[in-house]
Amino acid sequence: xxxxxxxxxxxxxxxxxxxxxxxxxxxxxxxxxxxxxxxxxxxxxxxxxxxxxxxxxxxxxxxxxxxxxxxxxxxxxxxxxxxxxxxxxxxxxxxxxxxxxxxxxxxxxxxxxxxxxxxxxxxxxxxxxxxxxxxxxxxxx
Amino acid sequence: xxxxxxxxxxxxxxxxxxxxxxxxxxxxxxxxxxxxxxxxxxxxxxxxxxxxxxxxxxxxxxxxxxxxxxxxxxxxxxxxxxxxxxxxxxxxxxxxxxxxxxxxxxxxxxxxxxxxxxxxxxxxxxxxxxxxxxxxxxxxxxxxxxxxxxxxxxxxxxxxxxxxxxxxxxxxxxxxxxxxxxxxxxxxxxxxxxxxxxxxxxxxxxxxxxxxxxxxxxxxxxxxxxxxxxxxxxxxxxxxxxxxxxxxxxxxxxxxxxxxxxxxxxxxxxxxxxxxxxxxxxxxxxxxxxxxxxxxxxxxxxxxxxxxxxxxxxxxxxxxxxxxxxxxxxxxxxxxxxxxxxxxxxxxxxxxxxxxxxxxxxxxxxxxxxxxxxxxxxxxxxxxxxx
Numbered sequence: 385x386x387x388x389x390x391x392x393x394x395x396x397x398x399x400x401x402x403x404x405x406x407x408x409x410x411x412x413x414x415x416x417x418x419x420x421x422x423x424x425x426x427x428x429x430x431x432x433x434x435x436x437x438x439x440x441x442x443x444x445x446x447x448x449x450x451x452x453x454x455x456x457x458x459x460x461x462x463x464x465x466x467x468x469x470x471x472x473x474x475x476x477x478x479x480x481x482x483x484x485x486x487x488x489x490x491x492x493x494x495x496x497x498x499x500x501x502x503x504x505x506x507x508x509x510x511x512x513x514x515x516x517x518x519x520x521x522x523x524x525x
Numbered sequence: 526x527x528x529x530x531x532x533x534x535x536x537x538x539x540x541x542x543x544x545x546x547x548x549x550x551x552x553x554x555x556x557x558x559x560x561x562x563x564x565x566x567x568x569x570x571x572x573x574x575x576x577x578x579x580x581x582x583x584x585x586x587x588x589x590x591x592x593x594x595x596x597x598x599x600x601x602x603x604x605x606x607x608x609x610x611x612x613x614x615x616x617x618x619x620x621x622x623x624x625x626x627x628x629x630x631x632x633x634x635x636x637x638x639x640x641x642x643x644x645x646x647x648x649x650x651x652x653x654x655x656x657x658x659x660x661x662x663x664x665x666x667x668x669x670x671x672x673x674x675x676x677x678x679x680x681x682x683x684x685x686x687x688x689x690x691x692x693x694x695x696x697x698x699x700x701x702x703x704x705x706x707x708x709x710x711x712x713x714x715x716x717x718x719x720x721x722x723x724x725x726x727x728x729x730x731x732x733x734x735x736x737x738x739x740x741x742x743x744x745x746x747x748x749x750x751x752x753x754x755x756x757x758x759x760x761x762x763x764x765x766x767x768x769x770x771x772x773x774x775x776x777x778x779x780x781x782x783x784x785x786x787x788x789x790x791x792x793x794x795x796x797x798x799x800x801x802x803x804x805x806x807x808x809x810x811x812x813x814x815x816x817x818x819x820x821x822x823x824x825x826x827x828x829x830x831x832x833x834x835x836x837x838x839x840x841x842x843x844x845x846x847x848x849x850x851x852x853x854x855x856x857x858x859x860x861x862x863x864x865x866x867x868x869x870x871x872x873x874x875x876x877x878x879x880x881x882x883x884x885x886x887x888x889x890x891x892x893x894x895x896x897x898x899x900x901x902x903x904x905x906x907x908x909x910x911x912x
Contacts, residue, residue: 394656394660394661394665395661396661397656397657428654453677453779454673454674454677454680454779455673455676456672456673456725456726456728457725457726458663458669458726459723459725459726460668460722460724461663462664462665462666462669463660463666466663466665469663474662474664474669474673476677476773476779485658485774486659486662486673486772486773486774487662488662497680498676498680498681499680509662509663512661516662
């Protein structure tokens with residue numbers, strides 16, 4: 385348990401299409417879609433491929449390797465439920481497979497930089513394990 | 526690129542003075558008041574309006590919005606629609622009105638947006654990818670999205686916090702010449718901006734628009750009819766629009782947005798270069814949005830907006846190319862979706878020569894931009910005064 389786990393904040397909206405994504409994170413696995421036809425990786429979940437429109441998306445396990453494209457230290461959260469842990473960091477996470485997702489960034493009191501290497505870090509937020517990321521241990525420029 | 530003939534023109538404008546709070550006011554009432562002002566300004570009777578463009582009303586009228594507004598106004602338009610492009614909705618209405626007129630479906634279009642600020646604001650259920658895949662991680666609202674865009678811009682080009690703060694300070698300075706502006710009487714220096722609380726790094730409080738109640742309305746009609754009106758006609762010379770994404774994580778580019786091709790198309794239709802434009806009326810929900818727009822307009826190279834602003838002599842009516850003389854939304858306040866239309870209304874005023882205390886000498890043309898969501902919905906207009 386940590387402070388994040390105690391938060392009373394809006395969680396995921398579960399539906400059949402995105403269940404693989406959220407359940408995967410809860411199981412400690414980052415899952416995204418991959419198009420068998422054109423090879424593109426897809427985030428967020430879609431019924432058909434948004435690149436080639438083929439009905440050929442399958443769920444695959446992503447490497448979890450990622451780069452921080454941008455970030456913000458949130459001092460005044462848009463949702464009041466997040467106030468107890470402010471300031472905290474959210475970022476745009478470019479997965480090694482290509483797609484970008486937004487996520488919560490665990491910094492371990494280090495200062496993030498754009499271009500930093502990230503590692504997948506499933507984390508309990510408000511009682512649900514979500515696909516978060518952490519600044520990796522390597523020195524980031 | 527094909528040139529638009531000046532078949533449509535703006536002949537009337539209306540604006541409600543921004544207010545931080547309202548009590549028990551209905552959006553429909555505000556829309557009607559500001560519309561009456563615009564129709565009267567055009568020298569028309571309400572019965573002469575046969576087209577209606579309205580914006581979404583979150584939590585109030587989820588569907589059938591144009592019919593509900595028309596009924597409330599006692600109108601039976603032959604063209605009615607809702608334009609749902611966030612902050613680009615206002616400018617997006619202008620070219621759609623011109624297109625409807627050119628298609629022969631109507632002759633005079635009322636374009637209207639407005640909002641109240643009652644203590645209890647209705648919230649509609651929001652089910653979209655931004656809610657599903659951003660909110661659970663602690664990213665709610667536009668501040669976070671634009672902070673992410675700004676951080677990426679700073680990291681890529683090395684722009685300094687003072688560069689962005691200068692845009693907020695310039696907007697506040699312009700607001701001192703507009704008695705209606707919410708920050709009239711409240712200038713802010715670059716140091717003041719940088720000393721204001723950090724909301725979502727690197728965005729300080731004064732780099733973020735102040736939400737206000739307000740309303741804006743514009744009458745678009747045929748060039749012939751506008752010429753018979755009481756004011757100098759303001760012709761639509763060119764327009765461009767592009768929508769690229771909704772959630773910031775899905776942005777194809779974090780430092781340049783869909784305004785770039787939109788502005789290029791609008792200028793191309795007008796047969797103009799951006800350097801020839803007399804007045805820049807640029808959407809400015811955040812300092813980063815104004816910075817990115819200056820760069821996307823081609824006024825300077827990417828990352829060089831700070832130097833450009835200094836070379837431009839600031840943003841005021843005496844600058845080389847004045848920007849947002851009404852104070853911009855950063856100085857005037859942001860009346861929700863009507864905020865985008867303030868840039869149209871100010872451009873019309875400047876071209877009419879009707880901005881005492883902040884008039885640009887010899888202002889004949891304006892480049893107006895609108896921006897919605899996360900630098901993702903873009904509209905650009907080139908307006909020009911009748912000779």
